[in-house]
Amino acid sequence: MKKFYQARNSEKTVVVHVTGEKIPLYGSGSTLIPPSPPAPVPKPKKKGGLVKLPDPPAPPAPVPMTLSFVVRSRAYVLGKLVQPKFYKKIKCDFNFEHKTLSKHLLITKNCTVTTV
Structure with missing residues (x-):
């Protein structure tokens, strides 16, 4: 965030975009990888035979994350x-x-x- 000046009697809101890139998840990253493509369906050996389809893979579980940071500000009271x-x-x-x-x-x- 860039430095900015704010008058004493005013209120100013600053919007900040936080970007994370290549953040280690320590063991939870494997659940975020998309599932592998489904296995090919076997062909029936006899005519009219039933083919059992494989079960669809379970969706990956959500990974809980905590973002913590400190915002520092300073005021000039008498210069x-x-x-x-x-x-x-x-x-x-x-x-x-x-x-x-x-x-x-x-x-x-x-x-x-x-x-x-």
Whole structure:
């Protein structure tokens, strides 16, 4: 996030996009791999014989993830003479599902903010 100035009597909302790439999942990544293609259907040996189709593979289970970070801010009260610092710890819980891996996730509803 770039630096910005905010007047004392105003409120400003900053939108930040968090991108993760090549994040290790420590043992849970195997459930996110798409299932292998189904086995070929065997041909019946006799005419009119029933062929049992293989069961479809179970969908992979969602992988729970926790995103935690700290937002630091600083204010100049009397110029640069007094500089109070403010820290907010943000923790977001969400689930990665196989269907939504390539889509954006809105995590605003699953976050808790704590003042440190």
